[in-house]
Each structure stands twice: as C-alpha cells, then as structure tokens.
Amino acid sequence: MNIIQIYKRFPTQQSCIDHLERVRWDNTPTCPYCKSTRQTPRKNTNRYHCNSCNTSYSVMVGTIFHNTKLDFQKWFLAITLVLNAKKGLSARQLGRDIEVTKDTAWYMLMRLRKAMVEYGELLQGIVEADETYIGGKNKNRHKHKKTKGGQGRNTKDKDAVFGLVERGGKVMAQKVNKVDGRTLKTIINRNVEEGATVSTDEWRSYNGLDGKFEHLIVKHGAGIYVDGLAHTNTMEGFWSLLKRGVIGQFHNVSSKYLNKYINEFCYRYNNRNNNQIFELTLQKALNI
Numbered sequence: 001m002n003i004i005q006i007y008k009r010f011p012t013q014q015s016c017i018d019h020l021e022r023v024r025w026d027n028t029p030t031c032p033y034c035k036s037t038r039q040t041p042r043k044n045t046n047r048y049h050c051n052s053c054n055t056s057y058s059v060m061v062g063t064i065f066h067n068t069k070l071d072f073q074k075w076f077l078a079i080t081l082v083l084n085a086k087k088g089l090s091a092r093q094l095g096r097d098i099e100v101t102k103d104t105a106w107y108m109l110m111r112l113r114k115a116m117v118e119y120g121e122l123l124q125g126i127v128e129a130d131e132t133y134i135g136g137k138n139k140n141r142h143k144h145k146k147t148k149g150g151q152g153r154n155t156k157d158k159d160a161v162f163g164l165v166e167r168g169g170k171v172m173a174q175k176v177n178k179v180d181g182r183t184l185k186t187i188i189n190r191n192v193e194e195g196a197t198v199s200t201d202e203w204r205s206y207n208g209l210d211g212k213f214e215h216l217i218v219k220h221g222a223g224i225y226v227d228g229l230a231h232t233n234t235m236e237g238f239w240s241l242l243k244r245g246v247i248g249q250f251h252n253v254s255s256k257y258l259n260k261y262i263n264e265f266c267y268r269y270n271n272r273n274n275n276q277i278f279e280l281t282l283q284k285a286l287n288i
Contacts, residue, residue, distance in 0.1 A: 001080045001278040006073070016072030017046050020059045023279070024286040032061045064111040064285045074098045078108050079281055083268065088245035088261070113260040115285040116267035122193040123166040126216075129188060129200045130235040131179050133158045134246060134258060159255050161242075161262065164191055165235045170270040173238070175258050181205040188213075199230050238269060 010016045021027060029039050029048045036052035047058045060066050065075065077098050082089050095105035135158025162184055163173035172191055176183050184205045192198060192213065199216040200206040209215040216230035225231060242265050246253050253261050271277040 002084065003077060003080060006076050006080055010073055010076055013071050013073065014046075016076060017059060020065075020072070020282070020286065023282050024059055024063075029059075031055065032057055059286070063287075064115050070100065070104070070108075074100065075108070078105075079112060079278060079285075082109065082112055082264070083277055083281065085249075086268065087241060088249040088264065090249045090251075093249070110257075110260065112281075112285070113264050115281060116264050118172075118263070118267060118270065120170055120172065120270070123164055123169065123172070123191055124193045124196055125169070126167045126197045126199060126229060127192050128165050128167065128232045128235040129163070129184070129198055129206065130232040130239070131160055131162045131176075131184070131203070132239045132243070133160055134243070134253065135159055159258055161239075161258070162187060163235055163238060164188065165238060167234055171235070171238050171266050173242075173262050173266055175255070175262065179203070179205055181207065185209065197229070199232060201232060238265070241265060241269070 010019065021029065028037055029041075030037050031039065031048075031050040031053060033055050034050065034053040036050055038051040039048040040051060041048055042056065045058075047056050049056055060068065065072070068075070078094060081094060081097055089109070091102050091106035091109055094100075094109060095102045098105070100108070160176050160179050161173055162176045162179065163171060164187070165171040174187070176187070181204070185208065188198060188209065189212065194212050195214075197214040197216060198206075198209055199218065200209075201220045202217055206215070206217075216228075218224055218227050218230040218232065226233065242262065245265060246261070250261070271280065274280065
C-alpha cells in the first residue's frame, strides 16, 4: 500500500469504517462486551445497539482506534507511512505529512506500535545472537558530559539490547538490564528451538550453549568476521537499521519506550516480504 492507493481505496470516512467492519466482523457486527450478534443499527451513526446486554458499541471499541476523533483516512495514511519507512518515522515528520500536531502524531505512533507486538514461533536452523547498545558513544560527548567508565559494555549511560535472528527468517530483540550469561542464555533457551545452531561472537556470556545447541563462534577480537557458517552479520545488519532510525529519525529514544521502538523495527523486518502487511496491521490493530 502507498499513499495513492489509500486515497483510491478509501476516499471517505465511511469507506474506511466499512472496511474496518469487514476486517473485524466479516460484516456481522458483534458486541465486544457480550459477543452477541443480536444488534440494531443506530440511525445516522456507525454505532449499534446490542439487544442482548443493552449497550451501544462501534467497530472502534477495544481497539487502538477507541475514542479517536481523527478521520480514519489519516489513520490509514499513518499506517502506510510507518510501514513504508524502513528506518522509522518521527512524530514531527508524521505530523507534517498528515497535518496533525506533534503530540497527536506521537499518540498515533505509540498506538500503532502496540499493534505491532509479535509473539512468534521458536527460531530454527541457524540462529545468530548478538548484543548492541543504544545511547551514543562516550568518546563522542563533550568533556563535561562524559560518563566515567561509560565505554565498552558498560550500561551507565546507554541501554543494552539483545537480539536473535533466524537466517532467512525472523528477528526478535529486546532491551536487557544485563548482558551476563544468565540473562542472555535464558532468552536464547526461551526463543530458539532445541538442537538449532546458534552463532555468536566470543563474548563469555555465551559459554555453555553447547549442551542444548550447536554453538558456532566467530572471533571478532582476532579480526575474523566470517568463519564458515559462523558469523553474526545478519544480526548486525538489523542493528544498523535500528541505530540509523534512532540517530537519523528519532534522535533520542528514552529507556522507558525503547522496547516499543524495537518492536516496530522487528515487525517491519519480519514482514518485509509480506504484500498483505497493511491488512495484517489493521487486523492486529482491531484485535489487540
């Protein structure tokens, strides 16, 4: 989907609402409170009266669109712009593109990120594991802004992010408080199928994976970045997308919301070959 297609397929507010009702209810309005299909349309509105529990509802109830005052065409445009922005889209840019305030655009983006959360299957085959840090490099700061001991893997002034990617498949990533063995191996055990091949660098936190997985190690410290099947280049490619988004689009992401931004990048990456990603996102937005 692109902007032109949005205007052609959904030229009016009513056409947007009709499409949402088809996606959510398959044209059979269902009460979100009691799940009854016994309803009476209310005149001159897009609401229904439930004849079972005597409540009033619309297709927006219980979705990311609940209580929105914005035209749905703007919501659809926002979804399209975000999905097509490989490195993300800032609230200010979205606000300019669809003519809403920065705060409204930020609110829309956070609602959309809520719909982008995925709970996928276990990763299989060859899975790369790697960690990175978000928050800037200590060496690039002015002298009075430097953090003592903030270089390397220290998290005093930056957030650690850990990721797993199945080669040719999906990625998952999340903020972590520590990059110690217990933390990283717990995430690997929870998300990777037993018996799969896990490729990492030589960081000591990955020691001990051999019992459950085939463990490949590439020695970055020795200047080796590919050793047969052992490398973490796919994961590092994803990190470059994430960091370019943080640096070039958002400029700064607070630790509080970092996981929501990471989920957005994972969602786009995992659906990079999905021609129905717009419809999938709508469906997830209506069934959160």
